[in-house]
Amino acid sequence: MTVLQQIRKAAIIGAGQMGLGIAYVSAVHAKIPITIYDPSSAVLSNATDKYKSLLSKDLTKSRLTKEQADEALSRFNTIKGDGSTADESVKDDVDLVIEAIPEIPELKLGLFKRLGQNLPPSIILGSNTSSISITKLAASAGLGGREDGKKSSERVIGIHYFNPVPIMRLVEIIPALQTSQETIERARSFGKACKKEVTTSSDSPGFIANAILMPMINEAIMVLQRGIASPHDIDLTFQLGMSHPLGPLKLADLIGLDTCLNIQRVLHTETGDSKYRPATLLVKMVDAGWVGRKGGKGFYEYDKDGNVLG
Numbered sequence: 001m002t003v004l005q006q007i008r009k010a011a012i013i014g015a016g017q018m019g020l021g022i023a024y025v026s027a028v029h030a031k032i033p034i035t036i037y038d039p040s041s042a043v044l045s046n047a048t049d050k051y052k053s054l055l056s057k058d059l060t061k062s063r064l065t066k067e068q069a070d071e072a073l074s075r076f077n078t079i080k081g082d083g084s085t086a087d088e089s090v091k092d093d094v095d096l097v098i099e100a101i102p103e104i105p106e107l108k109l110g111l112f113k114r115l116g117q118n119l120p121p122s123i124i125l126g127s128n129t130s131s132i133s134i135t136k137l138a139a140s141a142g143l144g145g146r147e148d149g150k151k152s153s154e155r156v157i158g159i160h161y162f163n164p165v166p167i168m169r170l171v172e173i174i175p176a177l178q179t180s181q182e183t184i185e186r187a188r189s190f191g192k193a194c195k196k197e198v199t200t201s202s203d204s205p206g207f208i209a210n211a212i213l214m215p216m217i218n219e220a221i222m223v224l225q226r227g228i229a230s231p232h233d234i235d236l237t238f239q240l241g242m243s244h245p246l247g248p249l250k251l252a253d254l255i256g257l258d259t260c261l262n263i264q265r266v267l268h269t270e271t272g273d274s275k276y277r278p279a280t281l282l283v284k285m286v287d288a289g290w291v292g293r294k295g296g297k298g299f300y301e302y303d304k305d306g307n308v309l310g
């Protein structure tokens with residue numbers, strides 16, 4: 001058995017709700033310096049505020065000492081851009097890159113191609129995708145570039161965290177067909193260093209979690225669309241009748257309705273199975289810009305701290 005090289009430094013691409021959460025558990029639990037990239041200055045500034053507020057919450061609740069919180073703050077850096085273009089490329093002094101950009105196949109395939117070309121194959125390229133084929137991302141990382149394409153694909157892996165990342169205790173690991181055993185072991189041990197339990201799924205649309213969750217959320221939206229019950233009663237059915245901490249519509253708002261729709265579109269396209277056809281109401285809500293909690297309106301309305309109004 002080889003001694004696994006530890007992850008000592010990471011880059012996270014995308015500073016939305018997932019990227020920020022991944023940055024937090026990497027810096028606080030795995031105790032490594034991270035740089036988080038996003039093309040939007042407003043998102044980066046918001047992510048920095050959120051990072052500080054998570055630290056002060058953990059400090060107040062005595063989950064961190066003042067010294068630990070100060071150290072975690074010093075490990076957090078931001079850079080504007082997506083980490084893959086000439087002027088702001090991720091440096092090759094990191095051991096791991098995790099992308100958490102929107103769930104749009106062309107965006108992620110383009111990013112993996114550029115990262116594959118820019119970064120040596122010793123650097124693991126992880127994706128937090130909810131549904132997109134890791135095998136396709138690995139193939140994209142192997143296209144062209146400065147190094148051997150096979151080696152460049154072998155370092156690609158799905159590292160799928162759950163929302164909110166600082167609280168949810170799970171990471172799903174998804175090897176591509178091309179992923180090396182060493183990449184799998186290093187990704188698993190990083191998930192554990194972030195204080196998560198680790199499951200493994202083969203590379204199949206939606207992996208374990210979203211292959212099951214997304215049809216359930218979609219059915220709940222169809223029940224609402226058909227006027228069978230109100231959002232409150234649909235959610236209460238799952239909370240009190242099935243002991244779910246959140247009902248499916250509130251969970252969809254938390255995930256982001258744009259993200260739910262993108263995941264369902266990937267599941268539908270990849271499987272060709274009509275059971276994954278997104279509900280018309282979901283499509284219309286996203287068209288209206290009602291993307292759930294992060295935008296202030298979805299099946300419920302939210303204040304700026306994410307509390308349900310009314």
Ligand SMILES: NC(=O)c1ccc[n+]([C@@H]2O[C@H](COP(=O)([O-])OP(=O)(O)OC[C@H]3O[C@@H](n4cnc5c(N)ncnc54)[C@H](O)[C@@H]3O)[C@@H](O)[C@H]2O)c1
Binds near residue numbers: 037038
């Ligand atoms: N929301 C969830 O509950 C959840 C759970 C698990 C996995 N995921 C997955 O995580 C990923 C991100 O989801 P999210 O909820 O954080 O989305 P989000 O909308 O909160 O954040 C996405 C971020 O990516 C940035 N971005 C857009 N284009 C970019 C580009 N080309 N390069 C770099 N950054 C870019 C945006 O500015 C935004 O800040 C998706 O793949 C999603 O499927 C989401």
